[in-house]
Amino acid sequence: METDRRLPSPDDLLILLTVARLGRFNAVAETLGTTHTTISRRIIALEKQLGGRTLSRTPRGWELTALGAEAVRAAEAIEESLGNLRCALARDADPLAGLVRISTVDGFGAEFVTPALVRLQAEHPRISVEMFSATRKVSQNRSGVDLEVVVGHTDVSTAQSIPLGHYVLRLYAAPGYLQRHGIPQTADELSGHGFVSYVESTLLVEELGHRSTGLPDPRSTFQATSIFAQVEAVRREAGIGLLPNFMVAGREGFEPVLATEFERRLPIWAVARPEALRSPRVQAVVSAIQAEAAARQDLLAS
The missing domain is CATH 1.10.10.10 (Winged helix-like DNA-binding domain superfamily/Winged helix DNA-binding domain)
Structure with missing residues (x-):
């Protein structure tokens, strides 16, 4: 036996x-x-x-x-x-009580998902949130989260993709960096500059990296898996960075570069399995994120 x-x-x-x-x-x-x-x-x-x-x-x-x-x-x-x-x-009598697990790209997660969830949690204090920062494409076999917020094009047959809008990536540099190294007037001139972007060897969303832009190879690179580290590197004059416009537009210390010649516009989605979307908690979270993105679409897509 x-x-x-x-x-x-x-x-x-x-x-x-x-x-x-x-x-x-x-x-x-x-x-x-x-x-x-x-x-x-x-x-x-x-x-x-x-x-x-x-x-x-x-x-x-x-x-x-x-x-x-x-x-x-x-x-x-x-x-x-x-x-x-x-x-x-x-x-607890609140039907929205319980835990919701969300995976999201970190910049959008901090700027849009977090305020949406904090407001939802204020209305329904028994909701608990676990939010994980992950810059990756949606997976056909992903499990362990109720909702994924992903960037780029989705191709899933076992989940539902809910559009949240588009956001724009543009080139930025610190004023001090441009004073020392000059302002590039054409894309070709970027080859003489440092470039700040994601770590290409670990990047799972190709559209966010330098290689997919068609821009010339830079003189040097500063690569980080965190968009917040990239923003800080640009602010501290490491080079020209490909940054989400909603994170830096209008902020002191960031000057647009080739503003009329280069931009990248990417879709952003909330993706969930059908069984997850049957949960009132998950439905409420999706609605909250949609409302936040819609209310601030000018910032998101500018």
Whole structure:
């Protein structure tokens, strides 16, 4: 008779859920306040208990296998049950009470998603939010989040894409940088300048990187995975940066470069699985983000 397999640890299942949400062990370790090695060890232990691989490595990060998707569904049920228990203990009558998990690009997330969710939470105090910054394309197999806010073109058959509008990327530099290095008058002249952008080797949304712009190779680069680090690098005169217009337009310390010759306009979407959109909480979050983007469309798309 085969020895009974011990049930997997709920903690390990929840770690797998976070990996499914973020896609990378380093990001999971930072979120959970532990180390990459610990996350890897816990996943290995979980896979031993389950008898197979839960994750496969792809250029976009870790993706769930069929077994991993089954395990994540169990983890989601655990979190849903814990959320229901939390509401019951609080004797909460608000139908929007509970946890909503959102993955979003960080600049748009800070400027538009955050105020929308804070306002929604003020109206419904029993809503809890977990927001994860991730600049990536939507995945056919993504699990662990209720809603993804993504940039660029979507091609999904298992989820619903909800348009939030477009935003504009333009070239900016600090006044002091332009005084020292000169103001380029044509795109070709950018080859003599430093350039600030995303780390190309880790970039999952090609439209955000320098390589896809058609601009000449710069003299030097300052690359960062965080758009906030890029904005700060431009402000501190590291070079000319390809930045979201809504983050810097009109701010002191940022001068437009080739303003009439170059811009990039990208669509932004909220994407969710049909089962997630059946949740009143998720519906309310989508509506709040849509309202925020619509109310500030002049800033978003200017």
